[in-house]
Amino acid sequence: MPPKPAEPDLDLIIESMIFLYSESRRVTRAVAEQYGLTGSQLLVLKMLEPRGQLSLSELSSRIRAKNSTVTGIIDRMERDGLVVRRRSGEDRRVVHIELTTKGKKLANDAEADPKQLYRALLEELSPRDAGELERIMTKLVSHVRAHLQERGIAEESA
Amino acid sequence: MPPKPAEPDLDLIIESMIFLYSESRRVTRAVAEQYGLTGSQLLVLKMLEPRGQLSLSELSSRIRAKNSTVTGIIDRMERDGLVVRRRSGEDRRVVHIELTTKGKKLANDAEADPKQLYRALLEELSPRDAGELERIMTKLVSHVRAHLQERGIAEESA
DNA sequence: GGCGGATACTTAGCACGCTAAAGGTTTGCC
């Protein structure tokens, strides 16, 4: 093993990514639990907080899940009195999701929105490292997009 | 927007990570589907392939899931004739999971193990970029570990 | 006006992921 490896350890990068991702989920879960919420529920509250209301589809695309998944999440949140569904007057297919008073209070109390956890972590990096990381991650993303295009695997609106 | 940002865009990094992770899951899923498997099932086959057999607990820790989760996965794989459970003779609490002939054949046919997908992607980076990425990711991981220790959140055997 | 295709959401059914609790086994200690 040379001290400065000529060959970067790709598996180490992979494991690091998996570690970061799974830990972040674990921490998010733990934070949400303090407020009697699940991770997804906290995420939805945080999405709704600044905007007041969102259609179910808008919510789905923001949290990167399918409509049918979000229907279930909203069902449980409505059952627990955190949000209400309101049919749109303009387009009666659309359902707007709104925070209740209880929902607003919880959203406000839980100051840790999931992205914040990541962000705090990244802020510990030097600006140079953060810049490098941004550059490389962007490159990886564009590689993935190129592959997807190549294989004709349609990618929904990112 | 300056051309070379003085301020790295942390949210962009976060979104890139989420994108990479969720895409990799999507691709793994698609690959597994070609063999009539789910992502987890393919992972289990690949774990068992070189070793012949593993106890349920060993399997759980390798795929980073709880025993109760793996019980379900193995239930379905046994139902589909991919593996069999065999009670250990040495310690009758332990259950060994073994590949059937059908399971071995599938494990052999599906040459794409999930990590390979990531690896191919990373190999497109220049060695310099890969080296930098490794360095920064390692730093991030150690920050996370430090945080976890600090908060006394016990971390199970990584 | 009305028909056909898109769009928004829900439903049904499956696979995972978790925790908590229950079952059987082993181990250690008296």
Next chain:
DNA sequence: GGCAAACCTTTAGCGTGCTAAGTATCCGCC
């Protein structure tokens, strides 16, 4: 020997993710 603690696995119950199919509504075009 026998009891208690530790250990391995399963069961039960919930939440989240997906696809496919169903319902209601909207839009465009004849």
